[in-house]
Amino acid sequence: MITSYDLIIIGGGPAGLSAAIYGGRAKLKTLVINKGTIGGLADTTREIVNYPGYIQVSGPDLMKDFKKHAEHFNVEFLKEEVISVDFSQEEKIIKTKKGKQLSAKAVILACGSEPRILNIPGEKTLRGSGVAYCATCDAEFFEGEDVVVVGSGDQAIEEGMYITKFARKVTVIVLHDEGILDCNKVSAERAFSNEKMNFIWNSTIEEVLGEENVQGVKIKNLKTGSSSELSCQGVFFFVGMIPSTHFLKESGLVMDKTGYIPVNEGMETNLEGIYAVGDNRVKYLRQVVSAAGDGATAAVAAERYIEEVNYCNANILQNDKKVLLLFFNAVVNESIEFCTLLERLISENGDEYKIFKVDMATKKNLAGKYEIEKVPAVVVLANGEEIKRLECSMDKEKLKSQLS
Known part of the structure; x- marks a missing residue:
C-alpha cells in the first residue's frame, strides 16, 4: 500500500526542516523522512553563535525549535531509512528499509553528509571502542584520558577544544608545517593557548593500535618518513565529510564524482520535481543559515511545480x-x-x-x-x-x- 503526499523531504537537518516549514505553510501535505535524530549534524553541535536571532544556542535546542515550527504547520515525521527511489514518473516513489512505500509529486533531498572514513588499519575494527567521529556524542567517555584528533579544519580544532573539557590531553595530528592550521584564525588562537592541546606537525596517522580498545596510534612524519607510536585511549577523526547520497546512484540524478548534487538557483536538479538542499548539494558554504535558505528556496520552487502539475492535469491533459x-x-x-x-x-x-x-x-x-x-x-x-x-x-x- 502506497501512502501519497504532495511533498516528501528526505532528511531532517536544518535544510529539510526549513523546507518542511515552507511546505506546511503552503498547505502542502508534507512528510519529513529522517533515519536518525532530527537536526542532522546541527544536533551534534554544542554551541551555535552565528544563526540570526540567537546570540548563543545549542544545536539540539535550535533544531527542536525548527521541528516545533514545522509541526505547527501540520508537517508529518517518519523515522525511517530510505533505501531506494524511483523518480522516473510524475509520482515519485520512495521505499524505506522497513518496507514502506510512499509517493509524492515533489521530493526535496536534504540527506546531509557523514564523516569521511580514512580506512586505515584499526579504524573500522575499533570504531565505538575508542575510535569516534563526534565530540559532542563521545567526548565524555574519555574523562581524564589521552586523546588524538586527526585533522586541522574548523571542525577538528573546535571539537578538539571541546574534548579538552574531559580529556587529560588532546594531541592534534596536522599535515602542515608548524603553526599552520586549516581552521579560522579565532579558533587557531584559542587552540594554541589551550594548555591541554598539543600539536604534531607534518604528520599523518598510519594505524590505530589496539585489540579490543584503542591503545595508541602509529604516526608518520611526512618530511622524514619516520614512524613513531603515541599512546592514547581515543582517536577522533575530523578529515572532511562525504554526502549521504549513496542510495541515489541508480536514480538518474546527476551527481559529481564525490556524490554531491549540482542544482540551479531554484535548488532544482536535472530531474523534474526533484530538489537538493543543504550539505548534500554542490555549494560554497555549509552552515545552518545557508542550509535554511536552501530549504526555503526549494520548498517554494516545489510548491510552484506542484501547482503547475495540478493545473496541467486538471485543465490540459484531461x-x-x-x-x-x-x-x-x-x-x-x-x-x-x-x-x-x-x-x-x-x-x-x-x-x-x-x-x-x-x-x-x-x-x-x-x-x-x-x-x-x-x-x-x-x-x-x-x-x-x-x-x-x-x-x-x-x-x-x-x-x-x-x-x-
Missing part, C-alpha cells in the same frame, strides 16, 4: 477538446499581439479548440516539459498528446489555415 498551449512573455509586445490574434481566431472558430495561455515567467516547468525556448510558441494537444506545433505568424490567413 480536456475533451483539442488544446492550444500558448506560451508567451507578458512583457514583450510582439508576444502579447500574437496572443490577441490567436484568441480572436479561436473565438471565430467555434468550440473546436480550448486555449491555455502559459506565461514563461511563472510556469517555467511547463515550458521546460515541452522544450519551449522561444516565444510566442503554440503546442497543439489532443487527448493530452502533442499532435503538432503552429508557426506563430502574424499573418491572419496563414495562422487560420493551420487551425483548420
